[in-house]
Amino acid sequence: MKKLMLLITIIGLVVVRAANADVLVLVHGYLGTAQSWAESGTLDRLYQRGYRQVGIYGYSPQGMVYQRLGKPDAARPVYAVNLPSQAPIVIQADWLAAFLRDIGKRHPEQAINLVAHSAGGLAARMALVRHGALGVKHLITIATPHFGTGxxxxxxxxxxxxxxxxxxxxxxxxxxxxxxxxxxxxxxxxxxxxLTPPIPGNLLFWLNQQPHPDITYTSIMRTGTFYMPGDQVVPPLSQDLNRVPALAGRVKTYSMAEGHLLTPADGDLIGNLLATGATTRKSP
Incomplete structure (x- = not known):
């Protein structure tokens, strides 16, 4: 009887852990695709930590497209999205919001960690500003031009x-x-x-003044070293989300001596940042 109770307890713990595991959503940058995370080696490092990609979201003239890659009840489910990265940020943001709503329906009890590279970080912020938290508890931006790029x-x-x-x-x-x-x-x-630097009347000037949802924010900056010039696309200071007036003092910032593109090390850092444990999704 004791062995049976122990077995039931263990099974119950496994089920609860799987049910409460956070969902990870990956957003590419300008001219990227959902495959950017795999091609860069980032996804492989996440796989080593137990994450599993279960789906890809995309867009079409007929509406949202979903490609299933695995069971959504994976212990650490990952979704990658394809956005129209040559379109204005607002259009990208609205597609992303639609994807996040659908993910929320698939995982109604799980919080979402949203990780975005480069211009994808602006699409992510715009989606949150225009549509609310959408079940997201943590936004991580990587090499994102929050203050534009020359x-x-x-x-x-x-x-x-x-x-x-x-x-x-x-x-x-x-x-x-x-x-x-x-x-x-x-x-x-x-x-x-x-993506031009903020001046009165343009998108970044407006976005950086808008109230953002009360969630956790992290920005990863690409900085150079004596041997490496660093990010040649987006200046490091432009990547610091904590400098945005609407989020000042609310953002944790990390620096990496890398170029602008995604690397395997990003998978390690993402995994470390999210290793604090799962969280039950908050009510809207």
């Missing part, structure tokens, strides 16, 4: 073909970059405007 200004200028000699400029830039890259940047002008 690279966006350069790209916009390079593809601005207005004026008397615009066609000449267009020809010169195409010759230098190649038609494919030029077309990609030209199609991205909507999001590039959103």
């Amino acid at each position: 690279r966006a200004i350069q790209a916009l200028d390079a593809t601005n073909n207005g004026g008397m000699f615009g066609f000449v400029k267009s020809w010169l830039v195409r010759r230098s970059t190649g038609d494919a890259l030029y077309a990609t940047v030209l199609q991205s002008r909507g999001v590039l405007f959103d």
Whole structure:
């Protein structure tokens, strides 16, 4: 009888642990995809910690697309999303909000940890500002341009073909970059405007003043070393979410001597940050 009770207790603990495990949602950056986390080695490090990818969310003209990869009742379920990364941040945010709502329906008792790379961090913040917490308890941004990047200004200028000699400029830039890259940047002008440094009237100026949900915020900054120049896409200070007026004093910030792209070390840091244990989802 004692052995039977012990077995029942152990099974009960395992079930409770699985039921209460947090959900991890991964958001890529500009020109990334849901596969960016696997291709960079980040997902492999998370797998070593017991996380398992169970699904991928995407978008289509017909609406949301879901690809199941595993059982959603995995001990540490992971979802990756595909966003229209060349579209304005608001459009990306609304898609992300739809994905998070659907994930919430699949895991009604579990909290969501949202991890976003680069411009995906702005889409994540915009989703939370426009739609509320959506079941998210922790937002982690990696190399996100919370205060914009001069690279966006350069790209916009390079593809601005207005004026008397615009066609000449267009020809010169195409010759230098190649038609494919030029077309990609030209199609991205909507999001590039959103990635310019905050000034009155633009998106980042507005977003950085807005109230954000009462959840945990963490920003991971890419900094250089004597041997490594660091992030050449987004200045380190722009990545510091704690400098955002609406979140000042509420953000934990960590520095990594890496470039802008995702690395396996990101998986280790994400795992460490989330190792504090599972949390039951708060009521809206």
